[in-house]
Amino acid sequence: MPRTAVSYSKLVPNGRLTDPAGTTVDSTLVTNGVTIDAADPEHTLIRVTNSAAGAKNVTVKAGVGRQSWMAGAGDYTQSVAASSTAWLGPFTSARFQQKGSKLFLDFESGTTGTVTVFKLPKAL
Numbered sequence: 001m002p003r004t005a006v007s008y009s010k011l012v013p014n015g016r017l018t019d020p021a022g023t024t025v026d027s028t029l030v031t032n033g034v035t036i037d038a039a040d041p042e043h044t045l046i047r048v049t050n051s052a053a054g055a056k057n058v059t060v061k062a063g064v065g066r067q068s069w070m071a072g073a074g075d076y077t078q079s080v081a082a083s084s085t086a087w088l089g090p091f092t093s094a095r096f097q098q099k100g101s102k103l104f105l106d107f108e109s110g111t112t113g114t115v116t117v118f119k120l121p122k123a124l
Contacts, residue, residue, distance in 0.1 A: 003035035003104065004028060008044075008119040022047065022114030025107055029115070033061075034105040036117050041091035041103060043120040048088065049113040050080040056111040060088065061104035063097045070095040080113075090120065 009020045023029070025048075036044065048058050058078050062071040073095055080086040091103065098104055105115070 001028075001032045003033045005037055006034050006105075006115060006117050008036070008117050010119045011121060013121040013123070020116050022049070022116035025111050025113050025115055030107045030109060030111055033107070034115060035098075036103040036105070037101070039097065039101055039103040040119060041089075041093045041096050043122060044089050044091055044103065045118040045120060046088040046105065047085060047114075047116040047118065048078075048080050049085045049115075050082060050111065051113040052110055053082055054110075055079050055081050057108040058086070058088065058111070058115075059106040059108075060091060060096055061098070061106060062095060063093075063099075065099045067097050067099070068094060 006023050011017055050056050058080055060076040062075050078086055078088055096103055
């Protein structure tokens with residue numbers, strides 16, 4: 001099955017962004033994972049809330065292809081405690097960018113909660 005695309009919520013320089021609700025992490029996202037299309041890894045922050053009864057791992061997948069020449073360092077896995085929030089990123093393109101300028105995110109079985117992808121402005 002294809003990964004589920006999650007769009008950016010863009011942070012506004014010298015302004016504000018109403019706190020987005022995020023995308024619900026359900027069985028489809030756990031099974032298929034997430035793709036962030038047109039990714040800009042160095043300007044990407046990911047907020048994960050875990051509403052499961054126990055800690056769950058979230059994994060940013062190492063890239064594949066020549067653009068990911070540091071992918072040998074492997075995936076980045078972060079444990080998110082029960083009933084808590086974790087912020088991940090920014091990321092290194094050379095390690096995490098997938099072919100087609102994408103980022104891939106996977107969730108441990110049983111993960112519930114939300115995921116929100118933020119894009120930092122390039123200049124302030």
